[in-house]
Amino acid sequence: MLTRAEENYLKSIFHLETELEDVVSTNAIAEFMETKPSSVTDMMRRLAEKELVTYQRYKGVYLTDLGEKVAARVIRRHRLWEVFLVEKLNFQWDEVHEIAEQLEHVQSEELICRLDTFLNNPEIDPHGDPIPNAEGKIKPLEKKLLSEVDINKTAICIGVKESATEFLQFLDRIGIQIGTKIKILSKETFDNSVFIEFNTKRMSLSQKASENLFIKIL
Amino acid sequence: MLTRAEENYLKSIFHLETELEDVVSTNAIAEFMETKPSSVTDMMRRLAEKELVTYQRYKGVYLTDLGEKVAARVIRRHRLWEVFLVEKLNFQWDEVHEIAEQLEHVQSEELICRLDTFLNNPEIDPHGDPIPNAEGKIKPLEKKLLSEVDINKTAICIGVKESATEFLQFLDRIGIQIGTKIKILSKETFDNSVFIEFNTKRMSLSQKASENLFIKIL
DNA sequence: TTTTAATTTTAGTCTCATCTAAATTTTATA
DNA sequence: TATAAAATTTAGATGAGACTAAAATTAAAA
Numbered sequence: 001m002l003t004r005a006e007e008n009y010l011k012s013i014f015h016l017e018t019e020l021e022d023v024v025s026t027n028a029i030a031e032f033m034e035t036k037p038s039s040v041t042d043m044m045r046r047l048a049e050k051e052l053v054t055y056q057r058y059k060g061v062y063l064t065d066l067g068e069k070v071a072a073r074v075i076r077r078h079r080l081w082e083v084f085l086v087e088k089l090n091f092q093w094d095e096v097h098e099i100a101e102q103l104e105h106v107q108s109e110e111l112i113c114r115l116d117t118f119l120n121n122p123e124i125d126p127h128g129d130p131i132p133n134a135e136g137k138i139k140p141l142e143k144k145l146l147s148e149v150d151i152n153k154t155a156i157c158i159g160v161k162e163s164a165t166e167f168l169q170f171l172d173r174i175g176i177q178i179g180t181k182i183k184i185l186s187k188e189t190f191d192n193s194v195f196i197e198f199n200t201k202r203m204s205l206s207q208k209a210s211e212n213l214f215i216k217i218l
Numbered sequence: 219m220l221t222r223a224e225e226n227y228l229k230s231i232f233h234l235e236t237e238l239e240d241v242v243s244t245n246a247i248a249e250f251m252e253t254k255p256s257s258v259t260d261m262m263r264r265l266a267e268k269e270l271v272t273y274q275r276y277k278g279v280y281l282t283d284l285g286e287k288v289a290a291r292v293i294r295r296h297r298l299w300e301v302f303l304v305e306k307l308n309f310q311w312d313e314v315h316e317i318a319e320q321l322e323h324v325q326s327e328e329l330i331c332r333l334d335t336f337l338n339n340p341e342i343d344p345h346g347d348p349i350p351n352a353e354g355k356i357k358p359l360e361k362k363l364l365s366e367v368d369i370n371k372t373a374i375c376i377g378v379k380e381s382a383t384e385f386l387q388f389l390d391r392i393g394i395q396i397g398t399k400i401k402i403l404s405k406e407t408f409d410n411s412v413f414i415e416f417n418t419k420r421m422s423l424s425q426k427a428s429e430n431l432f433i434k435i436l
Numbered sequence: 437t438t439t440t441a442a443t444t445t446t447a448g449t450c451t452c453a454t455c456t457a458a459a460t461t462t463t464a465t466a
Numbered sequence: 467t468a469t470a471a472a473a474t475t476t477a478g479a480t481g482a483g484a485c486t487a488a489a490a491t492t493a494a495a496a
Contacts, residue, residue: 221482223484253483253485256484260484261483276492
């Protein structure tokens with residue numbers, strides 16, 4: 001049984017490995033987790049002891065197969081709870097992270113299994129990130145930015161690139177959510193804005209917005 | 219913000235106060251929580267420091283008004299989660315305690331508020347215990363034998379007086395479990411049997427059976 | 437009312453997870 | 467390549483929460 005801190009470290013290393021580099025540095029972890037490098041070093045030794053990471057002094061860490069599996073399962077729990085909070089408790093998708101951060105540490109295989117069923121085995125969370133399966137396997141979604149989609153194609157909104165609160169609230173206001181089907185009607189060359197249609201509404205979206213919206217082409 | 223341990227101590231003291239005595243002894247807490255008396259003493263000093271309990275060396279503790287409110291809110295969270303686990307995730311009533319024990323420490327007023335709404339503001343948990351309201355007020359339910367319940371009242375089964383195997387098997391066979399809601403339709407004066415309704419079923423129950431079944435009146 | 441037993445507290449230790457400050461190793465630069 | 471800068475680790479401390487063993491207090495029995 002892992003402690004809450006151990007789970008959080010594994011999760012963070014997982015994120016840093018997939019999103020940035022292969023070998024993760026002590027400072028990168030410390031910055032990401034808003035803690036001190038010396039605390040990270042301590043924990044790395046403990047995780048290495050438990051064979052969850054491979055760690056060499058001054059050389060950074062990477063997850064072992066076991067560590068990766070554990071991390072993916074924590075992420076699975078986090079994302080399933082996020083789906084629950086948004087779909088069942090009607091939270092906004094930008095309000096759920098902190099709560100899911102706590103719920104993800106509740107220990108019960110059976111709970112997560114039943115929650116998954118209750119939510120109809122969702123494949124993506126409210127931020128459009130894929131939910132690992134029970135074995136910790138992640139089916140990577142081929143993400144594109146809305147700005148990269150060709151005219152007349154229809155795409156489904158699966159998330160945002162940078163989840164700044166204002167942007168999330170902006171999307172909320174105009175009515176774009178995860179799962180919203182968006183058709184690209186035209187692109188303006190002078191300002192790179194896109195003209196789109198969704199839920200029978202039509203509107204223009206700035207370059208900045210269209211470059212921050214992840215979609216999946218249907 | 220209270221720690222998990224502090225919340226657990228307050229909850230335990232609350233239970234001991236209501237179920238047993240007014241002033242709670244160090245040993246009673248230690249036994250109830252399966253910990254050592256010296257650990258309890260330590261924590262009592264910390265809780266007294268925070269004005270959550272009134273503590274005098276060698277004289278036991280009791281909750282302050284604040285401590286009582288905090289404890290009741292932890293219990294509220296616990297019982298709401300139990301309802302969720304049983305009603306939404308289809309757990310059996312005897313499987314949920316351990317999981318609720320973890321979920322109760324998730325910190326978010328908003329979460330509990332929305333969960334309460336999602337569950338249609340339940341007043342009792344799957345064990346028949348009352349759920350404190352958001353302010354920490356508990357509407358006490360009185361425990362009675364089924365035989366003592368008035369006609370047309372609805373009660374919830376909370377246990378048996380003497381747990382003879384044959385009686386438990388009898389209950390199982392007819393479909394009465396902990397948490398089963400039973401309505402008393404009529405009483406026969408000639409043999410003191412009761413005619414009841416539960417889960418859309420109707421049947422007669424002998425005096426002997428109705429005097430061996432603990433219920434709580436809703 | 438002593439003496440004994442039970443209860444409770446104190447003192448000191450342990451682990452986990454964090455920190456600061458100092459030392460060490462690696463990397464980058466002159 | 468020597469040296470400065472950055473990154474990383476070590477050493478030592480802290481606080482929460484638990485423990486054991488011993489001391490102190492209260493309650494019970496002779």
